[in-house]
Amino acid sequence: MKKKERYDLILEHFREKMPLVTTELDFGSTFQLLVAVVLSAQCTDKRINQVTPDLFAHYPDAQSMAKAEEEDIFEWIRSVSYPNAKAKHLVEMARVLMEKFNGEVPSTLDELLTLPGVGRKTANVIQSVAFGKATLAVDTHVFRVAHRLGLVSKSDNTPYKVEMALTKYIPEEDIPNAHHWLLLHGRYVCTARKPHCEKCEIEKYCAKIIS
Structure with a gap:
C-alpha cells in the first residue's frame, strides 16, 4: 500500500468517526x-x-x-x-x-x-x-501511533521529524484534529504495552498488516 493511500484511508476513517474532537483537558481560558x-x-x-x-x-x-x-x-x-x-x-x-x-x-x-x-x-x-492554527503536536502517543500505522518511516526518529512527516501528507484543514485523532487512538486503542488490535477499526490499514 502506498503511503498516500494509507493516509487517505486512515484520515477518512477519523473524519467519519471523530468529526468533533478536542483536548480532554478541562480549562476556562x-x-x-x-x-x-x-x-x-x-x-x-x-x-x-x-x-x-x-x-x-x-x-x-x-x-x-x-x-x-x-x-x-x-x-x-x-x-x-x-x-x-x-x-x-x-x-x-x-x-x-x-x-x-x-x-x-x-x-x-x-x-x-x-x-x-x-x-x-x-x-x-x-x-x-x-x-485554531494548523499545528500538530507530537507527544508519545502520536509518535507511537504514527510509526505503528506506517504513516512515518523509521528514520523519522524524533518528534520534530514525525511532525514534519505528518504535516507533509495531512491536509491543512485536518491538521488541528489529527493530533487528537492519533493521540486518542494511542491512549485508548493502540496503547503502548498491549495494543487492542482486536477492537481497532483501522487495523486493516496498519503497517504491520499491510506493508
Missing part, C-alpha cells in the same frame, strides 16, 4: 489551557483535571499566578509528576506573560517558546486548540 498543558507533561489528563479546579480557583489568570511563590503553587500540584519543576515553571511563565504580553497568552510559535516550561509540543497544542 487560554491561560488555563496553557497551565494544564504544561502540567500534563508525563502525566495523565485525568490527573491534571483533578488538580486544576482548585488551582484555578486560587490562580485563575496570569496576574494572580505571577504574584504566587513556587511553594504556593506546589501545594496545589504536588500529586502531578515533577511538581517542583512545574511549580517553578508556572510562576516564571505567569510573570513573563505579565511582563512581556500584558497577561495574555501569545499566539505565535516564537513567542510561546519564550515562556518558561513551554516547548514545541506545548506551543503547538496552544496554537491549535486556542487559536
